[in-house]
Amino acid sequence: MPATSIALATDPLLRFILRRADDALVLGHRLSEWCGHAPMLEEDMALANIALDLLGQARALYAYAGVVEGAGHDEDAYAYLRDPADYLNLLLVEQPNGDFARTIVRVWLYSAFMDLWWQRMTASKDAQLAAIAARAVKEVAYHLRHAAAWVVRLGDGTPESHQRAQAGLALLWPYAGEMLTSEPDEAALIAAGVACDPETLRAPWLGRVKAVAAEAGISLPTTPFSQQGGRRGHHGEAMGHLLAELQYMQRTYPAAQW
Amino acid sequence: MVSNLAHDKARAIAEAVPDPELPVLTLGDLGIIRDVAASGTGVEVTITPTYSGCPAMNTMGMDISLALAEAGFGPVRIKTTLSPAWTTDWISAEGRAKLQAFGIAPPGPRGNDAPVACPLCGSTNTGEISHFGSTACKALWRCLACREPFDHFKCH
Numbered sequence: 001m002p003a004t005s006i007a008l009a010t011d012p013l014l015r016f017i018l019r020r021a022d023d024a025l026v027l028g029h030r031l032s033e034w035c036g037h038a039p040m041l042e043e044d045m046a047l048a049n050i051a052l053d054l055l056g057q058a059r060a061l062y063a064y065a066g067v068v069e070g071a072g073h074d075e076d077a078y079a080y081l082r083d084p085a086d087y088l089n090l091l092l093v094e095q096p097n098g099d100f101a102r103t104i105v106r107v108w109l110y111s112a113f114m115d116l117w118w119q120r121m122t123a124s125k126d127a128q129l130a131a132i133a134a135r136a137v138k139e140v141a142y143h144l145r146h147a148a149a150w151v152v153r154l155g156d157g158t159p160e161s162h163q164r165a166q167a168g169l170a171l172l173w174p175y176a177g178e179m180l181t182s183e184p185d186e187a188a189l190i191a192a193g194v195a196c197d198p199e200t201l202r203a204p205w206l207g208r209v210k211a212v213a214a215e216a217g218i219s220l221p222t223t224p225f226s227q228q229g230g231r232r233g234h235h236g237e238a239m240g241h242l243l244a245e246l247q248y249m250q251r252t253y254p255a256a257q258w
Numbered sequence: 259m260v261s262n263l264a265h266d267k268a269r270a271i272a273e274a275v276p277d278p279e280l281p282v283l284t285l286g287d288l289g290i291i292r293d294v295a296a297s298g299t300g301v302e303v304t305i306t307p308t309y310s311g312c313p314a315m316n317t318m319g320m321d322i323s324l325a326l327a328e329a330g331f332g333p334v335r336i337k338t339t340l341s342p343a344w345t346t347d348w349i350s351a352e353g354r355a356k357l358q359a360f361g362i363a364p365p366g367p368r369g370n371d372a373p374v375a376c377p378l379c380g381s382t383n384t385g386e387i388s389h390f391g392s393t394a395c396k397a398l399w400r401c402l403a404c405r406e407p408f409d410h411f412k413c414h
């Protein structure tokens with residue numbers, strides 16, 4: 001019998017934590033799809049390392065979500081026993097990898113934001129979130145450095161690599177704005193100093209992205225940030241396929257252990 | 259009543275457990291053991307995880323439990339604490355010397371861009387090949403003097 005999905009409480013802090021945990025899990029899953037397929041060995045290891053860091057961040061956040069919710073859900077229950085509509089990740093992170101350039105551009109856009117976000121979260125009034133942030137901030141700095149260096153190398157490389165970096169950016173850009181927006185149920189957490197208001201990171205994020213794009217010789221799209229909804233559980237087709245693979249084992253053999 | 263002797267012994271056992279991925283280092287050298295508390299009802303070991311995604315953390319906890327159980331301590335509870343966050347500054351001087359002898363360039367002090375010396379010939383004429391190495395804690399470097407590649411334990 002397939003495992004039944006869990007139902008979630010609507011507590012704002014729980015949802016705030018799950019949103020960021022889901023971002024990390026889903027992007028980590030996407031990057032792990034490169035394992036054994038990256039264009040070179042060093043990059044295979046780099047993408048797998050970044051995926052592991054993200055998985056570790058997701059685990060720490062899920063474990064804390066379990067404490068906050070107090071319903072007896074552990075990390076595995078959140079990762080394996082929720083339906084797509086109960087996942088609250090950004091649409092940006094669920095998009096298929098595409099080619100290597102598109103994959104790198106996504107890590108760059110996401111890390112450029114998360115580097116700022118985790119820095120701010122180290123001062124969260126919530127001690128556990130601040131502690132998770134203190135570790136994550138060191139990791140994301142590496143991810144950003146690595147991805148930004150690749151964006152420059154690709155953009156400033158051959159006509160082929162330039163075109164691919166530019167195309168990846170054009171495809172992902174409409175999804176990037178969702179990172180910079182807060183949800184209505186986060187207002188009280190922001191006022192209390194528990195959550196960081198992503199709106200306040202918009203200008204610094206844009207400044208960083210512009211600087212790297214200029215160095216890479218690629219242009220930032222002028223298209224609007226039109227794609228949003230992941231934060232409320234409105235996902236695209238790719239998310240269902242991703243979860244089908246991610247959850248397959250636990251759904252088929254409930255509570256299976258290694 | 260548990261004597262200080264039992265505390266010290268339990269701590270020494272936990273600290274002597276080898277790192278599962280870098281067995282030249284003990285967990286004591288790595289600086290992840292925050293506290294060892296032996297009481298009438300068992301031993302509680304508090305550790306600080308290194309990297310969020312380090313797959314060796316679970317193994318470290320198991321290895322500590324096993325080592326203590328073999329020495330007659332039990333039951334063992336492993337507690338993890340995130341704050342303050344682990345840093346490579348907590349790796350002992352002895353641990354750094356062991357890394358060096360094993361062919362891994364040890365991390366420099368944080369916030370200091372000291373050159374990385376080749377662990378084989380000592381030259382500082384070195385360069386990074388990749389930020390990401392075979393484990394979360396290492397980067398891949400090469401020596402431009404002796405031409406050998408080597409691992410560098412990243413400053414964290």
Ligand SMILES: [Zn+2]
Nearest residue numbers: 376379401404
């Ligand atoms: Zn050398």
